[in-house]
Amino acid sequence: MTAYLxxxxxxxxxxxxLALSLNLLIGFSGIFSLAHAAIYGxxxxxxxxxxxxxxxxxxxxxxxxxAVGALASALVAIPSLRVAGDYYVVASFxxxxxxxxxxxxxxxxxxxxxxxxxIPRPNLLGWSIDQPFEYVFLAGFFALLTWAICRRLTDxxxxxxxxxxxxxxxxxxxxxxxxxxxxxxxxCISSALGATAGSLYAHYITYINPSSxxxxxxxxxxTLVILGGSERLTGPVIGAFVLLAIPEALKFLAIPDAVAAxxxxxxxxxxxxxxxxxxxxxxxxxxxxxxx
Amino acid sequence: xxxxxQLAATGLVVGSLYALCALGWxxxxxxxxxxxxxxxxxxxxxxxxxxxxxxxxxxPLVVAIAVAIIAAALSGILIDLLVYQPLERRGALRTTLxxxxxxxxTLIENLLAVVFTPxxxxxxxxxxxxxxQLGPVFLTRLHLVSVATAAAGYFALMAFLKHTRWGQAIRAxxxxxxxxxxxxxxxxxxxxLTYAVGSAITAPAGILIAMDVGVEPYxxxxxxxxxxxxxxxxxxGSIPGAMLGALFLALLENLGVWKxxxxxxSTISFGVFLVFIVLRPRGIFGRKIQSAEI
Amino acid sequence: xxxxxxxxxxxMALQGVARSFGGIRAVDDCSFEVQxxxxxxxxxxxxxxxxxxxxxxxxFLSAEHGSxxxxxxxxxxxxxxxxxxxxxxxxxxxxxxxxKMTVLENVLLGxxxxxGESVLSLFLRPGAVRAEEARxxxxxxxxxxxxxxxxxxxxxxxxxxxxxxKLLSMARIFATDAPVLLxxxxxxxxxxxxxxxIMPIVRRLVDHGKTVLLIEHxxxxxxxxxxQVVFLHQGRVLAAGGPAxxxxxxxxxxxxxxx
Numbered sequence: 001m002t003a004y005l006x007x008x009x010x011x012x013x014x015x016x017x018l019a020l021s022l023n024l025l026i027g028f029s030g031i032f033s034l035a036h037a038a039i040y041g042x043x044x045x046x047x048x049x050x051x052x053x054x055x056x057x058x059x060x061x062x063x064x065x066x067a068v069g070a071l072a073s074a075l076v077a078i079p080s081l082r083v084a085g086d087y088y089v090v091a092s093f094x095x096x097x098x099x100x101x102x103x104x105x106x107x108x109x110x111x112x113x114x115x116x117x118x119i120p121r122p123n124l125l126g127w128s129i130d131q132p133f134e135y136v137f138l139a140g141f142f143a144l145l146t147w148a149i150c151r152r153l154t155d156x157x158x159x160x161x162x163x164x165x166x167x168x169x170x171x172x173x174x175x176x177x178x179x180x181x182x183x184x185x186x187x188c189i190s191s192a193l194g195a196t197a198g199s200l201y202a203h204y205i206t207y208i209n210p211s212s213x214x215x216x217x218x219x220x221x222x223t224l225v226i227l228g229g230s231e232r233l234t235g236p237v238i239g240a241f242v243l244l245a246i247p248e249a250l251k252f253l254a255i256p257d258a259v260a261a262x263x264x265x266x267x268x269x270x271x272x273x274x275x276x277x278x279x280x281x282x283x284x285x286x287x288x289x290x291x292x
Numbered sequence: 293x294x295x296x297x298q299l300a301a302t303g304l305v306v307g308s309l310y311a312l313c314a315l316g317w318x319x320x321x322x323x324x325x326x327x328x329x330x331x332x333x334x335x336x337x338x339x340x341x342x343x344x345x346x347x348x349x350x351x352p353l354v355v356a357i358a359v360a361i362i363a364a365a366l367s368g369i370l371i372d373l374l375v376y377q378p379l380e381r382r383g384a385l386r387t388t389l390x391x392x393x394x395x396x397x398t399l400i401e402n403l404l405a406v407v408f409t410p411x412x413x414x415x416x417x418x419x420x421x422x423x424x425q426l427g428p429v430f431l432t433r434l435h436l437v438s439v440a441t442a443a444a445g446y447f448a449l450m451a452f453l454k455h456t457r458w459g460q461a462i463r464a465x466x467x468x469x470x471x472x473x474x475x476x477x478x479x480x481x482x483x484x485l486t487y488a489v490g491s492a493i494t495a496p497a498g499i500l501i502a503m504d505v506g507v508e509p510y511x512x513x514x515x516x517x518x519x520x521x522x523x524x525x526x527x528x529g530s531i532p533g534a535m536l537g538a539l540f541l542a543l544l545e546n547l548g549v550w551k552x553x554x555x556x557x558s559t560i561s562f563g564v565f566l567v568f569i570v571l572r573p574r575g576i577f578g579r580k581i582q583s584a585e586i
Numbered sequence: 587x588x589x590x591x592x593x594x595x596x597x598m599a600l601q602g603v604a605r606s607f608g609g610i611r612a613v614d615d616c617s618f619e620v621q622x623x624x625x626x627x628x629x630x631x632x633x634x635x636x637x638x639x640x641x642x643x644x645x646f647l648s649a650e651h652g653s654x655x656x657x658x659x660x661x662x663x664x665x666x667x668x669x670x671x672x673x674x675x676x677x678x679x680x681x682x683x684x685x686k687m688t689v690l691e692n693v694l695l696g697x698x699x700x701x702g703e704s705v706l707s708l709f710l711r712p713g714a715v716r717a718e719e720a721r722x723x724x725x726x727x728x729x730x731x732x733x734x735x736x737x738x739x740x741x742x743x744x745x746x747x748x749x750x751x752k753l754l755s756m757a758r759i760f761a762t763d764a765p766v767l768l769x770x771x772x773x774x775x776x777x778x779x780x781x782x783x784i785m786p787i788v789r790r791l792v793d794h795g796k797t798v799l800l801i802e803h804x805x806x807x808x809x810x811x812x813x814q815v816v817f818l819h820q821g822r823v824l825a826a827g828g829p830a831x832x833x834x835x836x837x838x839x840x841x842x843x844x845x
Contacts, residue, residue, distance in 0.1 A: 026387065090520050090565070105556065152709065157715075161695070167687070170678075179667070265401075277375065
């Protein structure tokens with residue numbers, strides 16, 4: 001039972017990182033990305049391949065993951081954000097589709113459907129982290145770090161600019177803010193952080209395959225962000241907690257596996273629609289940001 | 293050479309389906325500025341409506357298709373009426389509306405998967421499955437019908453927009469909602485009409501592909517993505533642009549198979565899209581991207 | 587309280603600027619100069635192209651012909667944020683305040699906070715960021731004092747009364763220290779009492795060394811406020827000169843009221 005609880009907490013921590021980083025885009029900048037699962041996957045594969053093919057340890061792998069994630073995001077963000085937000089949505093949709101194709105079809109690199117097994121556990125100065133509760137601390141540490149980074153970004157002049165862009169981009173331009181550049185920077189930071197979640201995941205489960213990084217996963221992460229509330233930082237964490245509890249609840253109802261997956265998606269879809277109609281700011285969010 | 297012709301023909305057939313999607317999505321986006329990804333759900337629903345009409349209500353194929361198109365148009369109207377218009381009344385951000393649309397798409401697709409199972413369902417298409425040979429090219433009668441439908445749909449839509457009062461109202465709203473309001477056009481009704489027409493013109497695409505390879509719940513997502521790419525490349529607000537963008541995309545994907553393995557088709561489309569928005573963001577025929585009302 | 591045109595060089599000069607929409611020439615061979623340290627009024631009937639001129643100067647629209655010189659630099663072709671950096675700021679007819687942010691935050695966004703807005707500095711130079719933020723805060727409060735909004739600093743901008751919102755839209759551009767302020771109808775929608783409050787504030791902007799170009803419909807206000815007037819009609823400059831001369835010209839008055 002405790003091993004099960006530890007696993008649950010690790011996943012909450014990992015999804016908190018994903019939700020916090022996506023929230024920088026959706027909640028604070030008003031830009032929607034459908035590619036966060038692809039970024040998650042890029043981080044996982046980059047880190048795993050660095051370990052398996054280059055012998056790079058977990059810490060190096062995570063740094064590589066962040067860099068590759070940021071780069072992939074920049075490739076998409078730079079051409080599309082120059083134009084308009086809707087172009088970024090389509091471009092992110094495209095990135096998601098393309099990365100899944102890469103994970104599934106570039107078999108020389110990624111082993112395709114079969115996935116990559118045998119990813120090594122992290123190593124802290126000679127001490128291998130493989131007990132479930134040890135991993136809870138590791139993942140928890142990174143979740144806290146991500147939270148702190150996001151906090152620093154949003155609770156500052158930079159955060160003010162983000163909110164100004166979200167609420168009235170034209171006024172922001174007139175007041176001298178380079179809106180396109182700021183959006184690109186936020187997109188890259190968001191992806192760097194999201195990719196680190198992928199690295200954590202890869203070295204925890206020690207096996208990754210493409211099916212974990214498909215579009216439905218992007219929608220799940222977006223649901224976490226929206227449910228938890230996008231205006232406050234604790235929101236995504238609460239969202240992660242709640243939404244990860246749902247599949248467990250479904251298990252108790254003895255719903256057959258084949259139906260369980262679409263059932264979960266129905267719940268997420270319904271939650272998205274409901275929250276937009278009733279409470280777009282989420283469970284914890286307020287209708288307005290608190291004054292800083 | 294024969295292979296190339298075959299690929300081009302397939303490209304034309306697939307392009308016809310993309311075109312019907314792009315025309316519908318583009319009309320809606322150009323007029324309402326809603327990023328209506330749930331259009332993919334309407335596309336999918338049309339196929340299921342046709343299936344239910346034929347298999348469960350035992351209607352003849354042509355009647356089933358007609359019923360399905362009408363039902364799809366109603367579905368589009370309901371989505372605007374029940375979800376988008378309430379959101380707009382509350383002054384929702386564009387992103388909020390997009391998220392709701394995404395939620396609808398997810399909800400509807402998966403509901404269909406639970407009710408009908410995710411496996412493809414077969415419809416009876418009778419003589420339409422018969423083969424047709426045009427020189428070295430092999431197609432089915434259904435494929436020819438698809439191309440004809442896209443052509444007919446395009447010309448019908450153009451005629452509707454140019455020559456009918458309702459069509460002109462939609463064009464007015466599309467070019468400037470404020471102007472349209474001042475001349476007395478009811479924006480809410482114009483939106484509903486746009487959703488009806490946009491959904492009705494895309495519905496045949498969903499039905500035709502279902503008749504060809506089976507009724508499936510998740511196809512709409514890919515099609516709506518491709519439709520939005522086609523519309524952006526062709527130019528937002530341009531009906532001919534949407535048509536050209538769709539055909540171009542389909543030909544690119546299918547001819548690309550000649551040299552590049554088919555699993556990379558999506559990468560080709562996406563890569564071309566990125567190049568396009570760098571070089572010519574307004575697309576082939578798009579109006580110059582104006583600043584918002586300042 | 588008057589100023590004939592001084593012999594100083596103009597701080598901004600438009601030359602042959604043109605821009606069409608569809609077939610309509612919104613701005614057509616528009617040329618005029620703005621003298622430093624004065625209030626110049628841009629007037630004309632509705633649809634004359636006044637806001638379009640503002641959009642062209644500040645980079646929100648591109649021009650098809652012409653040039654806009656500012657302190658020796660060409661403004662046409664620059665994006666809005668660069669025009670602001672060079673020293674030209676504007677308000678909007680529809681205000682465009684950040685309603686869900688506080689009055690103080692609206693003004694803070696006008697203050698110079700390059701360290702706080704740089705991600706690298708945020709993490710690598712926290713001390714400098716902190717000092718800069720403190721300076722920005724005091725500067726912002728000073729500006730709010732000047733505009734009489736200090737008491738409302740912590741309220742949300744959308745909760746302010748309309749006249750105060752108009753003051754806020756001026757306050758935030760004032761905080762940028764830009765030498766040229768473009769005010770788009772600063773007094774529209776205001777009643778007599780609020781007008782009396784705002785007018786001296788607009789006048790005092792010049793005392794702070796600013797150059798003001800303002801779009802205004804109220805002819806009485808123009809006579810009182812403006813040192814120079816430019817009359818625009820159908821996108822062209824019909825006349826430029828002292829307010830008395832222009833507001834009393836019968837031909838111009840007919841165009842203004844007749845259009």
